[in-house]
Amino acid sequence: xxxxxxxxxxxxxxxxxxxxxxxxxxxxxxxxxxxxxxxxxxxxxxxxxxxxxxxxxxxxxxxxxxxxxxxxxxxxxxxxxxxxxxxxxxxxxxxxxxxxxxxxxxxxxxxxxxxxxxxxxxxxxxxxxxxxxxxxxxxxxxxxxxxxxxxxxxxxxxxxxxxxxxxxxxxxxxxxxxxxxxxxxxxxxxxxxxxxxxxxxxxxxxxxxxxxxxxxxxxxxxxxxxxxxxxxxxxxxxxxxxxxxxxxxxxxxxxxxxxxxxxxxxxxxxxxxxxxxxxxxxxxxxxxxxxxx
Amino acid sequence: xxxxxxxxxxxxxxxxxxxxxxxxxxxxxxxxxxxxxxxxxxxxxxxxxxxxxxxxxxxxxxxxxxxxxxxxxxxxxxxxxxxxxxxxxxxxxxxxxxxxxxxxxxxxxxxxxxxxxxxxxxxxxxxxxxxxxxxxxxxxxxxxxxxxxxxxxxxxxxxxxxxxxxxxxxxxxxxxxxxxxxxxxxxxxxxxxxxxxxxxxxxxxxxxxxxxxxxxxxxxxxxxxxxxxxxxxxxxxxxxxxxxxxxxxxxxxxxxxxxxxxxxxxxxxxxxxxxxxxxxxxxxxxxx
Numbered sequence: 001x002x003x004x005x006x007x008x009x010x011x012x013x014x015x016x017x018x019x020x021x022x023x024x025x026x027x028x029x030x031x032x033x034x035x036x037x038x039x040x041x042x043x044x045x046x047x048x049x050x051x052x053x054x055x056x057x058x059x060x061x062x063x064x065x066x067x068x069x070x071x072x073x074x075x076x077x078x079x080x081x082x083x084x085x086x087x088x089x090x091x092x093x094x095x096x097x098x099x100x101x102x103x104x105x106x107x108x109x110x111x112x113x114x115x116x117x118x119x120x121x122x123x124x125x126x127x128x129x130x131x132x133x134x135x136x137x138x139x140x141x142x143x144x145x146x147x148x149x150x151x152x153x154x155x156x157x158x159x160x161x162x163x164x165x166x167x168x169x170x171x172x173x174x175x176x177x178x179x180x181x182x183x184x185x186x187x188x189x190x191x192x193x194x195x196x197x198x199x200x201x202x203x204x205x206x207x208x209x210x211x212x213x214x215x216x217x218x219x220x221x222x223x224x225x226x227x228x229x230x231x232x233x234x235x236x237x238x239x240x241x242x243x244x245x246x247x248x249x250x251x252x253x254x255x256x257x258x259x260x261x262x263x264x265x266x267x268x269x270x271x272x273x274x275x276x277x278x279x280x281x282x283x284x285x286x287x288x289x290x291x292x293x
Numbered sequence: 294x295x296x297x298x299x300x301x302x303x304x305x306x307x308x309x310x311x312x313x314x315x316x317x318x319x320x321x322x323x324x325x326x327x328x329x330x331x332x333x334x335x336x337x338x339x340x341x342x343x344x345x346x347x348x349x350x351x352x353x354x355x356x357x358x359x360x361x362x363x364x365x366x367x368x369x370x371x372x373x374x375x376x377x378x379x380x381x382x383x384x385x386x387x388x389x390x391x392x393x394x395x396x397x398x399x400x401x402x403x404x405x406x407x408x409x410x411x412x413x414x415x416x417x418x419x420x421x422x423x424x425x426x427x428x429x430x431x432x433x434x435x436x437x438x439x440x441x442x443x444x445x446x447x448x449x450x451x452x453x454x455x456x457x458x459x460x461x462x463x464x465x466x467x468x469x470x471x472x473x474x475x476x477x478x479x480x481x482x483x484x485x486x487x488x489x490x491x492x493x494x495x496x497x498x499x500x501x502x503x504x505x506x507x508x509x510x511x512x513x514x515x516x517x518x519x520x521x522x523x524x525x526x527x528x529x530x531x532x533x534x535x536x537x538x539x540x541x542x543x544x545x546x547x548x549x550x551x552x553x554x555x556x557x558x559x560x561x562x563x564x565x566x567x568x569x570x571x572x573x574x575x576x577x578x579x580x581x
Contacts, residue, residue: 015575052570214321
């Protein structure tokens with residue numbers, strides 16, 4: 001079955017939620033025109049990235065009617081969108097919501113908040129503590145949401161693949177460094193290698209939507225990509241420019257891809273867990289579990 | 294291994310760098326609610342490059358170049374600045390700063406006293422800042438900075454003088470990288486090739502004053518700052534130990550020039566410490 005995915009590589013306006021909701025609505029309408037069944041908007045698409053103390057001013061709850069309204073603009077479409085979430089107990093998270101017809105059917109709070117180099121996310125938002133997948137119905141079954149830096153930790157997408165995801169959706173706001181030079185190209189190639197590897201090892205599709213535009217001195221690089229479960233590149237966006245990047249997944253291919261390359265099924269989860277428990281205990285200076293007897 | 298391979302200059306893709314900087318300038322203007330830029334043209338490659346970048350971000354009519362000679366400025370400097378204006382067909386004004394600075398320079402002391410040179414130079418740089426900010430108010434524009442990364446790291450500039458600006462388009466480009474960007478932009482070759490000078494007194498050149506070539510300085514800065522090499526590693530890679538030590542000291546000594554002045558923390562929430570916002574946010578855009 002052909003499944004059309006649109007990656008809305010847009011440039012949100014910093015701190016302007018209303019303007020960004022309008023912007024997002026425009027991109028969703030275009031995606032409807034392209035026949036998209038899933039549209040991915042970038043990390044913090046509704047707020048912009050370098051928020052600092054604007055975080056409480058732009059935060060919304062996951063059940064905010066504005067999110068529901070946005071998704072109703074595209075009936076039947078899955079919409080993944082990044083925003084600042086405020087939980088019931090007033091934790092502020094960098095979240096991605098998966099919506100359809102006004103319902104939140106998936107929610108991921110960024111687990112890994114980069115707080116080093118040019119990043120200062122842990123200063124202003126709190127990390128999520130769940131790695132889950134969302135049931136979205138046929139033909140995809142389950143989707144694994146993640147936000148930008150989450151993808152730099154292989155355990156997260158690989159866990160989602162084990163949890164049944166057939167598509168990994170990563171919402172990103174990646175700032176460019178040394179544009180065009182070998183170092184800059186290496187940074188982008190790093191993202192590509194990582195996506196290619198997850199697709200290959202997880203026999204899972206990858207939808208990566210990275211924003212563009214400028215905030216303060218930062219320039220976000222775009223280059224959104226859609227990969228098939230065999231690692232093939234189905235669509236790739238331009239660098240730095242706004243673009244609606246549209247590609248088509250062939251979901252019927254997955255069955256034979258996973259028969260031919262049964263990596264997920266061969267995974268030794270019990271063994272991995274046992275060894276992880278041991279490593280965790282040893283690093284904490286505790287007796288390894290199972291050695292007590 | 295030759296020195297250039299062991300401690301290389303930072304490489305750069307001029308076309309993509311220009312694309313990023315032009316996007317940066319446009320976004321800074323949009324976020325601030327401005328559509329125009331003012332830039333001081335010295336005749337050197339830094340301000341010429343900044344002006345050429347500005348001319349890609351806004352219409353020529355929305356760019357005002359200001360030439361601000363002092364009576365001892367080299368005539369070639371002004372002629373080269375005029376080359377830029379002619380190439381860009383932007384608006385231009387000439388403001389002679391001589392009558393503005395002379396009373397202050399008299400207070401400082403005699404012109405032939407070389408120990409007073411830096412103070413005299415600072416007065417000129419700050420007077421030019423006053424002119425640029427006044428022209429920016431009159432022209433309804435933002436002041437475009439012309440400082441490069443080499444001089445920013447070495448603190449080779451006047452605080453609240455040539456370092457003052459609303460945005461710094463070339464502030465992350467080393468001097469030796471700037472030339473390739475300038476060439477790609479079409480800055481006249483004569484400007485790209487000539488020895489850099491602040492032209493604050495006759496015969497002054499940057500490299501003479503700093504005591505090393507920009508190429509050597511940039512190799513050291515790239516190793517120390519971007520790659521975070523230790524002194525020993527720099528030396529092992531063939532860089533001159535005394536130059537590396539001098540550069541490291543100078544970067545540390547001029548840290549204050551690259552930061553806002555610290556505020557004594559008294560209250561519960563203090564700007565710059567725990568009152569942290571992006572410079573441009575809802576409500577900060579100038580309307581109209």
